[in-house]
Amino acid sequence: MKTTGNTIFISGGSAGIGLALAKKLSEAGNKIIINGRNEERLQNAASQLENTSSIQGDLSDKADRIRIVEELHQKHPEVNIIINNAGLAFLNDLNNPEISSADLAANEMNTNYVSVIDFTELMLPSLLEQSEAAIINISSIAAFRGNKYAPTYAASKAALNSYTQGLRDTFAENEKLNIYEVYPPLVNTEFSAEIGGANGIPPSEVANELFLALEKNQFEVPVGDSKQIHALIHPIIEQLPH
Template identity: 75%
Template sequence: METTGNTIFISGGSAGIGLAIAKKFSAAGNKIIINGRKQARLQSALTQLDNAIAIQGDLSVKADRLKIVEELKNNHPNLNIIINNAGAAFMNDLSDSSSNTADKAYEEINTNYISVIDFTALTLPQLLKQEEAAIVNVSSIAVFRSNKYLPTYSASKAALHGYTQGLRDTFAENDKLNVYELYPPLVNTEFSAGIGGANGIPASEVADELFIALEKNQFEVPVGDTKKIHELVFPITENVPH
């Protein structure tokens, strides 16, 4: 699809991967709408972007989702790309009965999965009016294998992965709407600092890969180490009846 002249909404766009994507697509001549919970961080991010505005709100909250969708419909009728990037992650020790594992899992599932389904459903009528549109769901290398440090986060991203495949199949015959899945590995961001993010790839590498994928209409977008796993897994799963 075209990588310039779009109106792009990016959740979690004030820092990390979301901000890197905003910078990449802003520089390419797109109108950028970044979203986040904290107004101060959004304003700081805007100083690093051209042709961008911010909509403050917490997409994990239903009332905020409705407010944001209404603003997009009324003030940004040309919206044609949404990038579902906002996420929640917790170190979650399943052996510790006092660590509130279910509460952490609930927040991860709500933010990384349920809210994405609802926000996408709410914006679909607007996207389907456009001549060319895309939905980008940011999942993770963790969809392929969980671990003892982030078991419930991995599960929430695996759920998002399954939903994304189903969404892509649903609109497979609509040549105006494409569904992409972006699979970052460990990325050096504030979000991942607590799990060794300093050893990860730069967020700009994720943004670059997504940009190339949109140019090529490459709907599966593995990045970095995820490419090795994806090369093994994807040919097998694509042969499963669906």
């Protein structure tokens, strides 16, 4: 996959992993469109980057998804890479009767899984018209195993992982469309602050690993501690019927 001269849409691009990806890819000579909910944060992020514009909106909302896709088609019809990075996570104690674990899970599933499927489906026709295209889903080390702190978040990432594998299999014979999945471990971002993110790796490490993977057409992209788990699990998965 070429690493320069692309037009790349990044959801959740105003902070954290998304902003690190935007910085790395814009410096490499790509045109970047970042998305986020907060217009002020978006404008501030875009002003720090080269070749970068922004589209405000909440991709977890169906109407906003449709509006964002329409704006991309009208203003940036050459988009050939989408990075589904926007995410939502809650500390969700399944033994706490004072919270609705199901409500928290529904919000996580909608943002981390259902909205990704819908947005990707809406963008697929235009992506398939490009000479070279990619869909990049930012998953998590949590996709490999749940935990008691954020069990429903982990479940949403496991669902995203399964969907990504199915999407890759669906387009396996299309040499123009590549499907990537990135598995960050704990990353030091505002998003992960509540669960000890200060102990995590810098977002730039995720961006660097993805960049190398694009150069090598490496569609599975484990990062940091995820590499050891991925090395154990992935060979087994690849032996299962597709």
